[in-house]
Amino acid sequence: PPPRLVEQPRRFGPLIQLNTRGFLSNLRQHRMCGLSIIHMAQQARAFWRQAPRKGPQKKGKGGDPGEQSDGEFLYFDQKGSSKDNGKAHEYSWRDWIDIAVKWRQVSEPNDPVFWIDLLAPEAFAEGFGLQTPMVTGQMNVIRYYPYFDRALEVVKKLIVDSGACNVHDQRFMLPRSKLDQLQEAKSCHDMWEVMQQGFYVEPPCHSIARPGKSMAGTRITLLQKQPDGFDFTIRTPGTPPRWVEMDAEMSHVWR
Incomplete structure (x- = not known):
């Protein structure tokens, strides 16, 4: 590769670093992130320069798109982790994200990276949950507690605007008599005193x-955590209905 291109990862790689307490700098991940950005930019440019057309595939080397002609479409490395792995298909947003997946695995081979909808059907149906704890028990999680104040304000606003859901997924509205107390809440304990249940x-x-x-x-x-603590977390359940909606959104913006 041209020397100038090889130097670019040093410029882009550090963008992945989260500059907050608890996150150490990892030079190897910086380099892999920089290479991933360049690789993804090259393939996005190739895709947008020529819209995919139905027809026989033509493979490139190393996962890069091959030369295109009428009736052909971009094709990603057959070892990709997407659902169309090894099959002829239009180049999609999943193929594009697979580039980041591969470079992430190069940065640390022991870290698992997987597609949620390719988990075992039973696990996917139950909803694979991604969880970011800001407070757990009586401990403020050093990595994520900086989000606490912002998250608390979002919670207050949403409770006023549209209510909350209890642990049984039943939506309820907070009585108007408690709205002032809600706005004054500054801690998990304060919020629990207002809501009186997990939500x-x-x-x-x-x-x-x-x-x-x-x-x-x-x-x-x-959620309350016995004996005297709380779990205040950001959670994303990867359920099939959510995945269908997200896939439709990503497919739309990609095209």
Whole structure:
């Protein structure tokens, strides 16, 4: 590769670093991130320069798109981890994200990276949950507690606007008599005193593929943890209905 191109990962790689307490700098991940950005940019450019057309595939080397002609479409390395692995298909957003998956695995081979909808059917149907704890028990999690104040304000606003859901997924509205107490809450204990039960809220995601429609975003959850603590977390359940909506959105914006 041209020397100038090889130097670019040093410029882009550090963008992955989260500059907050608890996150150490990993030079290897910086390099792999930089290479991933360049690789993804090259393939996105190739895709957008020529819209996919139905027809026989033509493979490139190392996962790169081959030369294109009428009736052909971009094809990703057959060892990709997407659902169309090894089959002729139009180059999709999943193929594009697979590039990041592969470079992430190069940066640390022992870290698992997988597609949620390719888990065992039973696990996918139950909903694979991604969880980011801000408070667990009586401990403020050093990596994620900096999100606490912002998350708390989002929770307050959503409770006022659209209520909350209890642990049985039943939506309820807070009595108007408690709204002032809600606005004064500054801690998990304060929120529990107001709500008197475990709950979660879901910020809305406004659809681009279906203008005027909203989808359920990630969940901000508060649960009591015995004996004297709370779990205040950001949770994203990867359920099949959510995945269908997300896939439709990504497919729309990719094209």
